[in-house]
Amino acid sequence: MRFDHITEAIGNTPLVRIDPAVHGLRNIDLYAKLEMFNPFGSVKDRAAWNMARPGLNAAVEGGQTVVELSSGNTAKALAVIAGMHGLPFKSVTNRMRVPEIKELLLLLGAEIEELPGQTECLDPTNTTDPLTLFHQSLAEPQSAYLYTDQYFNARNTQAHAAGTGPEIVKDLDGQAPDWFIACVGTAGSSTGVARVLRERDPRVKVIGLVAHKSDFIPGIRTIDEVQAVGLFDPATYDAVESVTSDEAIDGMLTLARRCGLLAGPTGGAAYFGAVRQLRSVDAELTERRSAVFIVCDRMESYLSYVRERRPELLGRPPRKNSIATLSDAEVLSAAVIDTEDALKWIARERPLIVDLRSPFAYAALHIEGSVNIVEELFGELVRGGLPFSKSQPVLLACPVGEQSARYAALLSRMGHPDVRSLSGGIIAWRDAGAPLVRE
Numbered sequence: 001m002r003f004d005h006i007t008e009a010i011g012n013t014p015l016v017r018i019d020p021a022v023h024g025l026r027n028i029d030l031y032a033k034l035e036m037f038n039p040f041g042s043v044k045d046r047a048a049w050n051m052a053r054p055g056l057n058a059a060v061e062g063g064q065t066v067v068e069l070s071s072g073n074t075a076k077a078l079a080v081i082a083g084m085h086g087l088p089f090k091s092v093t094n095r096m097r098v099p100e101i102k103e104l105l106l107l108l109g110a111e112i113e114e115l116p117g118q119t120e121c122l123d124p125t126n127t128t129d130p131l132t133l134f135h136q137s138l139a140e141p142q143s144a145y146l147y148t149d150q151y152f153n154a155r156n157t158q159a160h161a162a163g164t165g166p167e168i169v170k171d172l173d174g175q176a177p178d179w180f181i182a183c184v185g186t187a188g189s190s191t192g193v194a195r196v197l198r199e200r201d202p203r204v205k206v207i208g209l210v211a212h213k214s215d216f217i218p219g220i221r222t223i224d225e226v227q228a229v230g231l232f233d234p235a236t237y238d239a240v241e242s243v244t245s246d247e248a249i250d251g252m253l254t255l256a257r258r259c260g261l262l263a264g265p266t267g268g269a270a271y272f273g274a275v276r277q278l279r280s281v282d283a284e285l286t287e288r289r290s291a292v293f294i295v296c297d298r299m300e301s302y303l304s305y306v307r308e309r310r311p312e313l314l315g316r317p318p319r320k321n322s323i324a325t326l327s328d329a330e331v332l333s334a335a336v337i338d339t340e341d342a343l344k345w346i347a348r349e350r351p352l353i354v355d356l357r358s359p360f361a362y363a364a365l366h367i368e369g370s371v372n373i374v375e376e377l378f379g380e381l382v383r384g385g386l387p388f389s390k391s392q393p394v395l396l397a398c399p400v401g402e403q404s405a406r407y408a409a410l411l412s413r414m415g416h417p418d419v420r421s422l423s424g425g426i427i428a429w430r431d432a433g434a435p436l437v438r439e
Helices: 043-060 075-086 099-107 130-138 154-171 188-200 247-259 267-283 300-309 328-332 339-349 359-364 375-383 401-413 423-429
Strands: 015-017 028-034 065-069 091-092 109-114 145-149 179-183 203-213 238-241 288-294 350-353 392-399 419-422
Touching: 015 154, 028 154, 028 267, 043 075, 043 145, 043 154, 043 188, 065 075, 075 091, 075 099, 075 328, 099 109, 099 179, 099 300, 154 188, 179 188, 179 267, 188 203, 188 423, 203 267, 238 247, 238 267, 247 267, 247 300, 247 328, 267 300, 328 401, 339 419, 339 423, 392 401, 392 423, 419 423
Parallel strands: 028 288, 065 091, 065 145, 091 109, 179 203, 179 288, 203 238, 350 392, 392 419
Antiparallel strands: 015 028
């Protein structure tokens, strides 16, 4: 197989049948579409090339910078494409949460700008979010940037409608699968593939997978971030189900150890969610059916992600005092306080207020007198024991009150008598008109 240009190697990825002895489905053939075989390593190679290609010549002539709101695989692919054309690349995100990805982007020559966004995924309906404001400025005419705009660019979806979807049909001998299970990030791949499959057979069931509430799986939205904006359309999916980070890692391990597929956690989430969904219907079937899920990328870039959540898998002792060890019941029992009561409590008890958001978000707006301990650092402090005196009441705040509730539950389990989480987080505080200051 000979190519004149590396971008010619994008697409035509393998479709591999998963051994039924692994997943246990008796009447369903389960296939993995191995997008990790794309030349830059992920499913995002298709969209990145399709979005950037039309504007590259003009960008070279005008000396533009390629820019994207991305903290992962789209940024990686665009950094490579931009570099091949002699263009700089800039990644804008609210936070780079996977160190290996950040280091790889720097190695590829990317500039990284972290803004105080409120969620992992762009929400253009939130006009106060700095990421939204940046998105709007990039979309203006005569911009100095080649902005690929993965959350809204129809060429993201088209890349999969023209490539990924037809390839699946071709490899299934001209038939669409009965189920298509896809993790939802920008929704480009799930939307494009679903469109093609349903044109072939309108009965295809499409299941969207997202991360569990307050959880983090690289590359996909949480259940709280699933919004009808951008390329995401709820009508695409027959159901949207959530997967936890633990389940994603379990799926990743199964694919690697039992199937020889070195999938990352998003592929693991897709496998786990697919098997869970299909088991509920498998026993009722009277004839063979088929299902396809996408393996987005490889596992090597996520060792720190695994180390943080499942250190025992890497030969390290389990982490004590970790929010990963909390049960749902413990989180639900966490002491929470709304803005009105928090204002009274602060005036009366003078609690230590800990803001768990990024330094950028804290600098933009925060509660007066609060201290900023970013979540990752706070987690490390807690693992060493109670970071505050038991005589000191504590108020924890995060963007929407979910991670702070987890840490409040953990500190209570560890013996702190009075730690509370700000209900709804800084966003609820702001929306209630409570005072905020800027650094």
